[in-house]
Amino acid sequence: MVSAREKWVLDRVVSLVEPVIEDEGYTLVDVTYRREPVGWVLRAYVDREGGITVGECAQISRRIGDLIEAKNLIEQSYTLEVSSPGLDRPLKEDRDFKWALGKKVRVLKKNPEKGQRDLIGRLVHYSGDSITIDQDGEVMIVPIEEIAKASIFVEI
DSSP states (O other), X not given: OOOHHHHHHXXXXXXXXXXXXXXXXXXXXXXXXXXXXXXXXXXEEEEOTTOOOHHHHHHHHHHHHHHHHHHTOXXXXXXXXXXXXXXXXXXXXXXXXXXXXXXXXXXXXXXXXXXXXXXXXXXXXXXXXXXXXXXXXXXXXXXXXXXXXXXXXXXX
């Protein structure tokens, strides 16, 4: 659970850095800010079509780090990390589900139906209120409020 202070920082960081990241052709996928054993950590997950390199992450880190410092958004010391969301990219926002249309996804439901809590299938529709997954020919509609966690499914 995110505290009020953490939410305040996240909201300000996102509103400050998202336009800069998008102007450079990237997408801000997610931002987290939490206390860890090493201290406070601000993580920005950035992506673009075709993926993102370590060098690009470092460049973005310098750019947004300077912005955050210039605005003095975070009072205590913290570590800034910028990385790719990974192959199993989380799906949280409208834009994430729209981006994932046609891709294979994994959805963990809050309340299992017929003992089925974990769904894996192709995301075939997103309406804002629900998603539709084709699981080997069986089509299932899952209301957004029933989703505990969703991500791209990577087969290895």
